[in-house]
Amino acid sequence: MPRDENTKPAQDSTQMRERAIASVSAGVRNVHPVYLDRALNAEAWDVDGKRYIDFIGGIGVLTVGHRNPVVMDRVAAQCERFTHSCYNALPHEPYVAVTEWLAENCPIEGPAKSMLTNSGAEAMENALKLARAFTGRTGVIAFEGGFHGRTLATLALTGKTKPYKTGLGPLPGPVWHLPFPCPETGVSVDDAMAAIAKLFAVSADPASVGAVVIELVQGEGGFRAADGEFLTALRHMCDENGMVLIADEIQSGFARTGKMFAVEHAGVSPDILVMGKGIGGGFPLAAITGAEDVMNALAPGGLGGTYSGNPVACAAATGVFEVLKTDKLTARAKQLGEKYATHIAWLRDLPGGHVIGNMRGIGAMRAFELIADNGKPSPKRLQCLLQLARDNGLLLMPSGEHANVVRLLAPLTIPFDQVDEAFAIIAKLLPKVAEIKSDAL
Structure with missing residues (x-):
């Protein structure tokens, strides 16, 4: 999605963050310090021009993607x-x-x-x-x-x-x-x-x-x-x-x-x-x-x-x-769910894959746990994965009683190759996530 030079944001993310701190209530929390500029289907670009695969989807709002043409x-x-x-x-x-x-x-x-x-x-x-x-x-x-x-x-x-x-x-x-x-x-x-x-x-x-x-x-x-x-x-x-x-x-x-x-x-x-x-x-x-x-x-x-x-x-x-x-999205949700399950099983067999716990959910409403070496929930490892994934162009959303569950809420219209790209990013990050030691739970 090429950027029109005439529509560049007037300010970068640092400037936007300063404006927000000065004017937005502290009770409004952000999971990611990313200020969006534009988006299409399952991709989003911030005000700095960085591209992301969006697995948050407005926390489940964007079932048919950002700016669906219909x-x-x-x-x-x-x-x-x-x-x-x-x-x-x-x-x-x-x-x-x-x-x-x-x-x-x-x-x-x-x-x-x-x-x-x-x-x-x-x-x-x-x-x-x-x-x-x-x-x-x-x-x-x-x-x-x-x-x-x-x-x-x-x-x-x-x-x-x-x-x-x-x-x-x-x-x-x-x-x-x-x-x-x-x-x-x-x-x-x-x-x-x-x-x-x-x-x-x-x-x-x-x-x-x-x-x-x-x-x-x-x-x-x-x-x-x-x-x-x-x-x-x-x-x-x-x-x-x-x-x-x-x-x-x-x-x-x-x-x-x-x-x-x-x-x-x-x-x-x-x-x-x-x-x-x-x-x-x-x-x-x-x-x-x-x-x-x-x-x-x-x-x-x-x-x-x-x-x-x-x-x-x-x-x-x-x-x-x-x-x-x-677009037969009920059927596609089942296909996405199967694809998520295959990828999560693959992650467990990779270096650092022991940090991946159980998969949860139904259809394309899927999630996976981040666990410590003793098998207990690891919110620290989840936070590490969220930050590293964001740095590598993937936006993920936390959840769960212990804040150790990654929920997958990409649009149901996401191309399958972008799903593969997203999990390839996670796979690359697992060894670094595994370096984070046990949580006090």
């Missing part, structure tokens, strides 16, 4: 018509086009209805409102390791204290966090269901619990996938006790796991499906889709927002939907 064409066409109308005041067709697609494609039993929001956290906030209105109950069950947002109500759901909840005091509730059953936690389905039974016996009357919220593949938690048997058990429990099952697919949705939505792997239909990230192709959009009676539980005017379902973002989403179908 998405950009839809956006340009919409910008020629109008750029904003508050749907609550003056409705518009792009909003309805998105909700129609969601009604047809979301795994909701019976007629489905939707509302659009700006972000995943905002969508989850509205899902909680609907659950309260529908059930008349305030209690919520969530799970350890889940991440549902940084707003006050979604922070109450998020199953991790630092850095998100530090110093904030009591959060909206009541919310009970229970063990998340998966191989990485060592918690079985029976263990998890026993924890729920104990909760009901000791702390919470089931009649006070309005919703169960679960992240289908924990993103911040390190790509730990929910057990299908457990999801089925949760569905039965919610039905028996009049609770709303809320599936958080903000990061796992839109073909990332090899299904349009990760909950489909278990064949379970939630009452509310919460979406974000990949739906907008890089434009701010999120959504909740649910059973008609649940979604209609609030009086007219109880849902909405000034920018919710912005027409330009909605136009971008219709482009995403087209690319998902024409």
Whole structure:
């Protein structure tokens, strides 16, 4: 992607960093001190002209890549018509086009209805409102390791204290966090269901619990996938006790796991499906889709927002939907997942490969652990790999309870030769990463 000399950034990364330090809140943390200038599909260039392979993808937003041509064409066409109308005041067709697609494609039993929001956290906030209105109950069950947002109500759901909840005091509730059953936690389905039974016996009357919220593949938690048997058990429990099952697919949705939505792997239909990230192709959009009676539980005017379902973002989403179908991205996610698995197995056999631990996730929503010589999590080795990879033109994203898990969130449209290039970079760096000695865990 050649640089136009007339469009060079006015300032380099050092100058940009100084400006940011002077004007951006210290609470806004950056994983990488890289200031982007331009990007296309799975490649990005910073203000210094350095090229990177992007395995972050906006933390799962760029499912169809940076500036996908179909998405950009839809956006340009919409910008020629109008750029904003508050749907609550003056409705518009792009909003309805998105909700129609969601009604047809979301795994909701019976007629489905939707509302659009700006972000995943905002969508989850509205899902909680609907659950309260529908059930008349305030209690919520969530799970350890889940991440549902940084707003006050979604922070109450998020199953991790630092850095998100530090110093904030009591959060909206009541919310009970229970063990998340998966191989990485060592918690079985029976263990998890026993924890729920104990909760009901000791702390919470089931009649006070309005919703169960679960992240289908924990993103911040390190790509730990929910057990299908457990999801089925949760569905039965919610039905028996009049609770709303809320599936958080903000990061796992839109073909990332090899299904349009990760909950489909278990064949379970939630009452509310919460979406974000990949739906907008890089434009701010999120959504909740649910059973008609649940979604209609609030009086007219109880849902909405000034920018919710912005027409330009909605136009971008219709482009995403087209690319998902024409490029067969659910099938491609499976192919990418297989390619990731092959590469990770190859890394383990190389010099320094003993630092690579288990692989996690489903489809193209994959991750791998960095471990110490004793097999325990190694956040120091992960930080070393992040920095060295960045220096060598590869952007990676950390996650996991011990911050030792690398999540792979490249666009599903990434060329396979760039996947090979990315793992070749990692392979070259393994001996240096292995020089980092054990962590104090």
